[in-house]
Amino acid sequence: MNRRKFIKGAAFAGGATAVAASTFPAPAISAGKKKWNVVSAFGKAGLLGQALEEFAKFVTTASEGKLTIKAYHAGELVKPFEAMDAVQSGAAQMGYGAPYYWAGKSDSISFVAAMPYGLTAQEQNAWLYYGKGIEQADKYAYNPLGLKFLPMGNSGNQMGGWYAKEINTVKDLNGLKFRMPGLGGEILKTFGVNVILLPGVEVLPALTSGAIDGTEWIGPAADMGKGLHKVVKNYYYPGWHEPATILDGFIDMNEWDNLDSSLKEIVKRGAAGMNLFILSRFQAINNNALQKLTKNHGVKLRAYSDELLKAIGNRAAEVLPQIASKSSDAKALYNEIVTIRESMLDWSTYAEATFLEARKAAKMRKI
Numbered sequence: 001m002n003r004r005k006f007i008k009g010a011a012f013a014g015g016a017t018a019v020a021a022s023t024f025p026a027p028a029i030s031a032g033k034k035k036w037n038v039v040s041a042f043g044k045a046g047l048l049g050q051a052l053e054e055f056a057k058f059v060t061t062a063s064e065g066k067l068t069i070k071a072y073h074a075g076e077l078v079k080p081f082e083a084m085d086a087v088q089s090g091a092a093q094m095g096y097g098a099p100y101y102w103a104g105k106s107d108s109i110s111f112v113a114a115m116p117y118g119l120t121a122q123e124q125n126a127w128l129y130y131g132k133g134i135e136q137a138d139k140y141a142y143n144p145l146g147l148k149f150l151p152m153g154n155s156g157n158q159m160g161g162w163y164a165k166e167i168n169t170v171k172d173l174n175g176l177k178f179r180m181p182g183l184g185g186e187i188l189k190t191f192g193v194n195v196i197l198l199p200g201v202e203v204l205p206a207l208t209s210g211a212i213d214g215t216e217w218i219g220p221a222a223d224m225g226k227g228l229h230k231v232v233k234n235y236y237y238p239g240w241h242e243p244a245t246i247l248d249g250f251i252d253m254n255e256w257d258n259l260d261s262s263l264k265e266i267v268k269r270g271a272a273g274m275n276l277f278i279l280s281r282f283q284a285i286n287n288n289a290l291q292k293l294t295k296n297h298g299v300k301l302r303a304y305s306d307e308l309l310k311a312i313g314n315r316a317a318e319v320l321p322q323i324a325s326k327s328s329d330a331k332a333l334y335n336e337i338v339t340i341r342e343s344m345l346d347w348s349t350y351a352e353a354t355f356l357e358a359r360k361a362a363k364m365r366k367i
Helices: 004-008 047-062 078-088 101-104 121-130 133-145 182-191 199-207 218-228 253-257 261-296 306-324 328-361
Strands: 033-040 067-072 093-098 147-154 162-163 177-179 195-196 234-237 246-252 300-303
Touching: 033 047, 033 078, 047 067, 047 147, 047 261, 067 261, 078 093, 078 101, 078 147, 078 246, 093 101, 101 133, 101 182, 121 133, 121 147, 121 261, 121 328, 133 147, 147 253, 147 261, 177 199, 182 195, 182 306, 199 218, 199 306, 218 261, 246 253, 246 261, 261 300, 306 328
Parallel strands: 033 067, 033 093, 177 195, 234 300
Antiparallel strands: 093 246, 147 246, 162 234
16 A cells, blocks of 8 residues: 555545446456445535545545445435445445434444433544444444444534424423434434434425424534525524434445455545544534524524423433343443443533633633
8 A cells, every 4th residue: 555645545625526327336346456335325415425425535545446435425326214225235335324324223223323411522432432432333233234334424513403483391392293313303202202204305395395393404504504494493402312423334244354454444544534524524614604594594593491401311311221221232332332421421521511611701802
């Protein structure tokens, strides 16, 4: 491997190449070279689509063509929620999405994405890279499905969601038709919410037609890009359901095992770079988007009431162990994450939380 090309390829630049296809191209293996197709649950136009294109370019360049990856975005080869099916069937070698999209295949996999009232992005990365989180996710969620897991992005702190009407008390949740995937949706169900799971491309049409009364998505930049503010104006915080969300790359285990150590390292480094790129990019653009939403588009920022957050938090502490008890793998993974959460609480509180509050006292001005 050429080290200069490896380092040069590590920088993500943005921009995406559109790909149109109606059938799966057959990956070729010639002269020791491999070709992979990666199918995504996300569209090609946004940040996640751009990042996937850059990941594919990085691996191809860093490996000097020994492993070429071609990215196909949602709907180009398969529907968004069929990405994992495509990899498991052998039609594609790699997939990309959010772990809770595959909840129907595993009782444990949603815990990889995010846990309500759980870990922040910094804490998740500490768990993944220094707390054996990747190995634990593999053991308890992905390997049993015949897949290899790699974290490939993080949303950072999310917003609570968009609502057609104000939500002030627990009673306001009853009968609500709301789009929320993952464990947060399971908690809302216990309050009488009709939780609806939709891929990203279907969220805006459903909100516009009234098929749903509200939705969560990601954060200000991604939400504005999707146009949610054009339909409803009540924008709630904080995102208790997803304090940060891990995005997943998953690879057919046979394909992964057939890579030599050098190619595996390139793929892992590409995934880690994508993880950092997406988290950093969201952090860079969210505040500007938030200002535009409130100042230019009439969006009303609303905080969930303390009553509501306490009620949901108490329910989360009851419901999450019940969900985790559905299988030995889910129980094991849940316990690992709770252990990490406990180990992070003091430091995150004393360092991050108290500083963010104290920072308000310094009224910095440009000079």
